[in-house]
Amino acid sequence: MGVIKQLPVYAEKVPGGAIVATSLESILHHSQACSLWYLLFGTACCAIELMATGASRYDFDRLGMIFRASPRQSDLIIAAGTITKKMAPRLRKLYDQMAEPRYVIAMGGCTVKGGPFYYDSYAVEKGIDHIVPVDVYIPGCPPRPESLLEGCLTLQKKIKAQKLADWQK
Numbered sequence: 001m002g003v004i005k006q007l008p009v010y011a012e013k014v015p016g017g018a019i020v021a022t023s024l025e026s027i028l029h030h031s032q033a034c035s036l037w038y039l040l041f042g043t044a045c046c047a048i049e050l051m052a053t054g055a056s057r058y059d060f061d062r063l064g065m066i067f068r069a070s071p072r073q074s075d076l077i078i079a080a081g082t083i084t085k086k087m088a089p090r091l092r093k094l095y096d097q098m099a100e101p102r103y104v105i106a107m108g109g110c111t112v113k114g115g116p117f118y119y120d121s122y123a124v125e126k127g128i129d130h131i132v133p134v135d136v137y138i139p140g141c142p143p144r145p146e147s148l149l150e151g152c153l154t155l156q157k158k159i160k161a162q163k164l165a166d167w168q169k
């Protein structure tokens, strides 16, 4: 019943029960948003905070976030850490191997814009959004688990608000 309360529904009480009507589209997006399986792409210090978010204190699972080690089983990449130019093609390859619809969270200053390596490194990518399309940016060096949780809730809201036609883009 908790799930039904969150859906845009038309509900009417009738003797002996209730009729609930909603659109297939709403159910699809709601189910998808509440069951995001994410590919771990932790490359540096931010990954420690990502792991902490998955542990018992913050309990990522309660948002339906389950980590996977294969892009074939994932609909979200959480890129957490410094992305070097050598690593960029691997990130793109993993993204391409995921089934659509797929999403990307850039966690931490390094993935957002190169972080502390923005000025002085020839080897670090200055943001991953020219490698893969980013849906949610989470700044910080590193961002705390609360920020990652907030970023995931933001992504869930975006997914629930999208239309089926958006999947074709």
Ligand code: SF4
Binding pocket: 044, 045, 046, 047, 080, 081, 082, 108, 109, 110, 111, 115, 116, 140, 141, 142, 143
């Ligand atoms: S943003 Fe800061 S904490 Fe995160 S990977 Fe870069 S240097 Fe490390």
